[in-house]
Amino acid sequence: MTSEQVLLGLGANVGDRLETLAAAVHAIDDLDGVAVQDVSAVYETPPWPPPDDPRAVSQEPYFNLVVKAVTSLDPHALLAETQLLEQAFGRDRDREVRWGPRTLDIDLLLFGGRELDTPRLTIPHPRLTERAFVLVPLLELLPGGELPDGRRLTRLLAALAPLEGIELVVRLEDVPGRRFERPEGPRAPRASFTRPVVDPTDGA
Numbered sequence: 001m002t003s004e005q006v007l008l009g010l011g012a013n014v015g016d017r018l019e020t021l022a023a024a025v026h027a028i029d030d031l032d033g034v035a036v037q038d039v040s041a042v043y044e045t046p047p048w049p050p051p052d053d054p055r056a057v058s059q060e061p062y063f064n065l066v067v068k069a070v071t072s073l074d075p076h077a078l079l080a081e082t083q084l085l086e087q088a089f090g091r092d093r094d095r096e097v098r099w100g101p102r103t104l105d106i107d108l109l110l111f112g113g114r115e116l117d118t119p120r121l122t123i124p125h126p127r128l129t130e131r132a133f134v135l136v137p138l139l140e141l142l143p144g145g146e147l148p149d150g151r152r153l154t155r156l157l158a159a160l161a162p163l164e165g166i167e168l169v170v171r172l173e174d175v176p177g178r179r180f181e182r183p184e185g186p187r188a189p190r191a192s193f194t195r196p197v198v199d200p201t202d203g204a
Contacts, residue, residue, distance in 0.1 A: 002072065003070040003071060003072045004070065004071060004111060004112035004114075005037075005068065005069070005070055005110075005111075005112055006034075006068075006069050006070070006071050006078065006108065006110065006111050006112070007066055007067070007068055007069075007108075007109040007110040007111075007138060007141065007142070008028065008066065008067045008069065008082070008106055008107065008108060008109060009064065009065075009066050009105075009106070009107040009109050009125070009134050009137075009138070010024055010025070010064065010065050010066070010067060010104070010105065010106055010107075011062045011063065011064045011102060011104075011105045011107075011133075012024075012062065012063055012089075012102060012103060012104050012105070013047065013059060013060045013061060013062040013063070013101055013102060014060070014090075014101050014102060014103045015090075015103060017062070017063035018042065018063060018169075018170070018172075018175065020063075020089060020103065020104055021042060021063055021065055021104075021172070022172050022175070023089075024085065024089065024104055024106070025039055025065075025067060025172065027085050027088070028067060028069065028082070028085065028106075029069070031073075031081050031085075033071055033072040033073045033077075034069050034070075034071045034073065034078070034081075035069055035070050035071075036067055036068070036069045037068045037069055037070060038067075038068040038141050039065060039066075039067050039068070039141075039171075039172060040065045040066040040067075040137035040138070040140040040141050041065065041137065041140065041168050041169070041170065041171050042063050042064070042065050042168075042169045042170050042171070042172065043063070043064050043065065043133060043136060043137055043166055043167060043168055043169060044061050044062070044063055044064075044166075044167045044169050045061060045062050045063075045064050045132075045133035045165060045166050045167075046061055046062075046133075046165045047059045047060070047061065047062060059101045060101070061165075062102075062133070063169065064133050064134070064137060065137055065172075066109070066134070066137040066138050066140070066141055068141045068142075075108065075111050075114065075116055075121055075123060076118075076120065076121060078108065078111075079108060079120065079121050082106040082108070083106075085104070085106060086103075086104050086105065086106055089103050089104035090103035090104070091103050091104055091105070107125050107134075108121065108123060108125065109123075109124060109125045109128055109134065109138060110123065110124050110125075110128075110138075110147070110148075111123045113148045114148065115148045115149070124147050124148065128147075128156075129147075129151075129156050129159075130160075132157060132160045132163050132166060133166055135153060135156055135157040135160070136157065136163070136166055138153060139153050139154065139157060
């Protein structure tokens with residue numbers, strides 16, 4: 001079955017934000033038909049919309065990261081799975097306030113080179129180009145990347161300058177006690193999201 005690359009944006013600003021994001025990354029990797037390839041650093045960012053926006057809701061700062069994965073699921077099937085994960089982490093879409101606090105938010109940012117616009121799902125994410133807190137970790141995983149329409153991520157981020165309030169916090173693999181082990185077994189190896197080490201003399 002053909003697999004496609006997908007980029008997911010994760011955010012949390014309720015409870016132990018770091019623990020939630022670490023557990024969510026492993027939960028995504030455990031989904032049937034999904035394999036995590038890389039994870040950005042964790043960034044602390046102000047809530048969106050900004051406080052001077054009339055739509056803004058008073059709430060705590062977010063921790064955000066972006067996950068790069070491959071999946072054999074179609075976009076709507078992956079959306080359904082990620083919404084079940086949000087629910088498992090305590091999100092209640094029936095009671096929440098739009099753009100309000102979130103125990104866990106998972107957005108489908110990019111899905112291969114697809115462009116999709118349906119009542120349930122728009123890809124690329126419709127507000128991706130407005131959100132520096134998404135573009136910063138996205139560019140970390142896709143340096144030189146672009147949207148399906150050819151717009152380069154670096155140009156989109158530059159258009160949002162000056163960038164304020166986006167602070168790198170940590171990488172998940174650098175935090176003792178935040179590794180969530182998978183169960184032992186032949187089909188459940190230890191999950192690891194450590195980046196490969198590149199030898200600068202290789203190929204010299």
